[in-house]
Amino acid sequence: MLTTFSIFISIFLIGGLVYFIYRQQTKETTYDTQPERVLFYDFTNPNSVLSSGKKILLLAPHEDDEALMCTGIISHALTNGADIKVAVISNGDKKGRKAGLTRIRETLKAMEYLGLPSSNIIFLGYGDTEKNSNSFMNRLYNAETDTTVVSSYVGTQTYSTPEAPEYHYQKHGVHGTYNRATFRQDLEEIIEECRPDYIFVTSLYDTHPDHFILYKFTVESIIHLKRNNPEFSPIMYEYLIHSHDGDDHWPARNPKNGFLTPFSKPNTLDTHTLLDWEKREIFLLPMNMQNVPLSKSKKYVTISKYRSQKPAANNKYLYSYVKRDEIFWKKDFSNIACLASVSVSSENESTNQLGIKAIDGIADGYPRFPNNEWATKGETSGAWIQLSWLQTYTINKIVLYDRPNLNDHITSAVLTFSDGSLIKTGPLPNNGSACEISFPTKKINWFKLTVESAEGSNVGLAEIEVHEEKNNAN
Ligand SMILES: [Ca+2]
Ligand SMILES: [Ca+2]
Structure with missing residues (x-):
């Protein structure tokens, strides 16, 4: 009798403990700290992202x-009448052409399930090789502009399924050769044709080279289009x-049969990236995907369509994205720095750390992305950089990003303007985070x-970012 009673008490206590842990986890994942940013997305507001009439281009590497x-x-986007196009860069064909064609059909099926017409899906038909520095996109990015990059799995040309021919073939009547120039052309043509208000793309801080290189290609293309x-x-x-x-480890695996929780902060976000967790943009799933048990969520069912990717493998890895x-992290391309010509006191040509890298749209540098920053040749005080435009702009904000390495650090600088005025600025954040300098409007051309x-x-x-008053009313 005593034994039965002990077992009963034990079950009661363990059950209580499990419930307590569950409640604590639920508590930790509420939005109480930042409700205003979540509520901001009233998609019925015509000025909101994803609202009616907005044009959206979603770029997916695989x-x-x-x-x-x-x-x-x-x-x-579909519910609110935004015009959304999904462009998939590679055929995800590291297991060969047949596997690539299967993956294309899986995207078509999954998107059909969501209600996205196949005419809104673009396949670029590029290769997919390793998930390291030999990644197809990484090789393409670093190749000479017209050097053919071979995918040992499928060859040297874009391809797709007969029912969804790849972009280059549809547009030009021939398959595109795998090289940097063709890819840039395809990407820029797609962006030009879509004229998107919003572009969604994989992060610069994603560890898969195909993913972060797509970010770099996209920034490069946007800036090239903006200059024109x-x-x-x-x-x-x-x-x-x-x-x-x-x-x-990330995304955190979902509790069995649980309800949906938000994405948690990656433990390495602060140490390995310049992304600020507090500045992430939170888009809640539509209510009909959200307020149901995990396996009943439409997002879960969508992911289940990618059967060749085995969504349940690795402890339900793919399903862990159902949150x-x-x-997202937002980046605004209204700043006019990229329209300027640049001159500098010196630049490190041997490492490709040129003056123009200060206006290439990527605010990072050594050690992560040394080719995206400007570094002088052994200069400290006295070093200078000048931005000049062919026309006058009315500006009221400049944002400076120090080289992110902790050895090289600008501790004070002076900005002189073409209108004769000057602004002195104190130490820039040494880790390369933004130093915003706002001022009453100035009309300047350098x-x-x-x-x-x-x-x-x-x-x-x-x-360097330079913001016009009209885009920076606050
Ligand atoms: Ca840069
Ligand atoms: Ca620094």
Whole structure:
């Protein structure tokens, strides 16, 4: 009798403990700290992202990425009458052509289930090789512009299924050769044809080279298009698929039979990226995907369509992207720095750390992305960079990003403007985070930043942004 009683008490206590842990977890994942940012997305507001009439281009490196972080985005866009196009870059064919064709058909099926017509899906038909520096996109990015990049799995030309021919074939009547120039042309043509208000693309801080290189190609293309047409100012949302935590750890696996929880912060976000968790943009899934048990969510069913990717494998890895929200980091291309010509006191040509890298749209540098920053040749105080435009702009904000390495550090600088005015600025954040300098409007056609004091041996800047008053009313 005593034994039975003990067992009963034990079960009661364990049950209570499990319930307590569950409640604590639920508590930790509420939005109480930032309700205003969630509520901001009233998609019926015509000024809101994803609302009626807005044009959206969603770029996915491989078949399934579009669903993993953007099923809710696609669904919101369709419900609210936004014009959304999904462009899938590679055929995900590292297991060969047949596997690639299967993956294309899986995307078509999954998107059909969500209600996205196949005419809104673009396959670019590029290769997929390794998930390391030999990744197809990484090789393409670093190749000479017209050097053919061979995918040992499928050859040297774009291809797709007969029912959904790849973009290059549809547009030009021939398959595109796998080289940098063809890819850039395809990507830019797609962006030009869509004229998107919003572009969704995988993050610069995704660990898969295909993913972060797609980010770089996209920024490069947007800036090239903007130089030809300065009015082109899309807003970009970057999304993370593979974090530095590793796929075994992030996204956190969902509790069995549980309800949906939000994405948690990757443990490595602060140490391995310049993404600020507090600045993420939270898009809640549509209510009909959210307020149901996990396996009944339409997002779960969408992901189940990618059968060749074995969504239940690795402890239900792919299903772990079914969360209550989808998260992004926003980047605005309205700043006019990229329209300027650049001159510098010196630049490190041997490492490709040129003055123009301060206006390439990527605010990072050594050690992660050394080719995206400006570094001088052994200069400290006295180093300078000047941006000049062919026309006058009315500006009221400049944002400076120090080289992110902690050795080289601009501790004071002076900005001189073409209207004769000057602004002195104190130490820039040494880790390369943004230093915003706002001021009453100035009409200028050039300004020069001169370093007054610095630490290190090769100062420089990861990036400069220059904001016009009309885009920066606050
Ligand atoms: Ca840069
Ligand atoms: Ca620094």
